[in-house]
Amino acid sequence: MLCSRRLWQRQAIVRAAVAAAAPRAYAWGSRSLSSSAKPPTAVVMMNMGGPSTQEEVHPFLKRLFTDRQIMQLPAQDYLGAFIAYRRSPKIREQYAEIGGGSPIRKWTEEQGKMMVEYLDKHNPETAPHKAYLSFRYASPLTEEAVAEMKADGVTRAIAFSQFPQWSCTTSGSSMNEMWRVLAEQGISNDIKWSLIDRWHSHPAFIDALAGRVVEGLKQFEEGDRHKVVFLFSAHSLPMRRVNAGDPYPQEVGATVGRVMEKLKSMGYQNRYSLCWQSKVGPLPWLGPKTQEAMKMLRGQGLTHFMAIPVAFTTDHVETLYEIDVEFGEEAKEMGAVFKRSPSFNADELFGAALGQIASEHIRSGTLCSDQYSLNCAGCVSPDKCRQIANPISPYARMKDMTASA
Numbered sequence: 001m002l003c004s005r006r007l008w009q010r011q012a013i014v015r016a017a018v019a020a021a022a023p024r025a026y027a028w029g030s031r032s033l034s035s036s037a038k039p040p041t042a043v044v045m046m047n048m049g050g051p052s053t054q055e056e057v058h059p060f061l062k063r064l065f066t067d068r069q070i071m072q073l074p075a076q077d078y079l080g081a082f083i084a085y086r087r088s089p090k091i092r093e094q095y096a097e098i099g100g101g102s103p104i105r106k107w108t109e110e111q112g113k114m115m116v117e118y119l120d121k122h123n124p125e126t127a128p129h130k131a132y133l134s135f136r137y138a139s140p141l142t143e144e145a146v147a148e149m150k151a152d153g154v155t156r157a158i159a160f161s162q163f164p165q166w167s168c169t170t171s172g173s174s175m176n177e178m179w180r181v182l183a184e185q186g187i188s189n190d191i192k193w194s195l196i197d198r199w200h201s202h203p204a205f206i207d208a209l210a211g212r213v214v215e216g217l218k219q220f221e222e223g224d225r226h227k228v229v230f231l232f233s234a235h236s237l238p239m240r241r242v243n244a245g246d247p248y249p250q251e252v253g254a255t256v257g258r259v260m261e262k263l264k265s266m267g268y269q270n271r272y273s274l275c276w277q278s279k280v281g282p283l284p285w286l287g288p289k290t291q292e293a294m295k296m297l298r299g300q301g302l303t304h305f306m307a308i309p310v311a312f313t314t315d316h317v318e319t320l321y322e323i324d325v326e327f328g329e330e331a332k333e334m335g336a337v338f339k340r341s342p343s344f345n346a347d348e349l350f351g352a353a354l355g356q357i358a359s360e361h362i363r364s365g366t367l368c369s370d371q372y373s374l375n376c377a378g379c380v381s382p383d384k385c386r387q388i389a390n391p392i393s394p395y396a397r398m399k400d401m402t403a404s405a
């Protein structure tokens with residue numbers, strides 16, 4: 001149990017971080033992003049989501065730990081439920097320290113508004129556009145998004161993964177769930193689909209992320225900024241998935257490389273490291289851990305560090321608690337100066353980047369990325385993965401084309 005003084009200090013850190021990123025106001029409602037008699041072009045913003053209240057923590061964890069796309073456990077329905085039950089009290093405490101729940105829904109809705117505003121302006125031929133939130137483990141769940149689209153009479157939709165870098169555990173799981181729900185409700189052929197399944201190197205995204213890094217550097221004394229080591233931090237992945245061929249590590253690395261190229265073109269010469277956070281359970285995960293990397297670099301005499309969330313598009317418990325509180329306390333104990341670059345949240349440059357990515361996708365008539373049709377070498381769900389329900393153009397997975405040859 002934390003002493004009251006330390007708990008107060010932690011909560012003060014989190015309150016400051018949340019207050020610094022207050023959302024801007026919009027004239028229209030939070031979910032009704034466009035209104036017209038014509039059915040909207042749906043842009044489905046897919047993410048894992050997060051519990052908005054304490055009561056949602058256990059259901060969120062249960063859905064997470066029973067998803068075989070994330071991890072494979074023996075008797076998973078039972079063991080996953082047990083793990084969720086055991087972890088719920090600790091996770092509730094973490095959410096309590098960041099205001100009681102995850103802000104991911106709020107920020108994703110803000111980003112959806114900015115994206116739709118961009119699309120309605122630059123793509124009038126497919127207007128009106130509407131953003132639908134489809135979260136994998138928290139409300140609004142995939143079923144809720146589909147029900148809303150059905151009520152709106154949607155006939156054209158873009159599945160827009162809000163994970164810039166593809167992983168079967170995130171983007172793949174979200175899309176598999178969408179195709180399952182559509183089939184379950186008997187409407188697989190009612191909506192024409194295309195996918196934005198990855199966008200880790202898109203110039204607009206790189207510019208937006210570089211902008212967050214530059215903004216974050218302003219937290220350091222001007223004379224110290226050149227010696228700040230950038231710790232690009234991404235959610236880790238079980239090594240079993242990495243060894244199966246999941247492309248996530250190399251796509252995260254590609255993002256880091258492009259961002260550093262952009263920063264160097266702007267005159268920044270900071271050193272950097274790619275690290276991984278949020279490991280769960282005893283099995284091997286991708287490393288090095290962010291806090292361990294900082295400790296080892298501190299042992300080399302380095303003193304200033306900035307964590308850069310490279311695979312997260314909004315604030316949530318991994319940024320507000322894990323990075324700001326836990327890593328921040330560890331940095332203080334080792335005598336380091338530690339900050340975090342601000343998350344995108346309601347950043348207008350990022351909102352415009354989402355709009356540009358979606359706009360280019362619509363205009364090009366692209367169905368999906370070239371990589372989407374290639375199952376991982378060690379795919380754990382070969383019958384389900386890389387499907388598309390009712391695609392806008394002919395589609396076949398590489399494995400299916402080879403089998404029929």
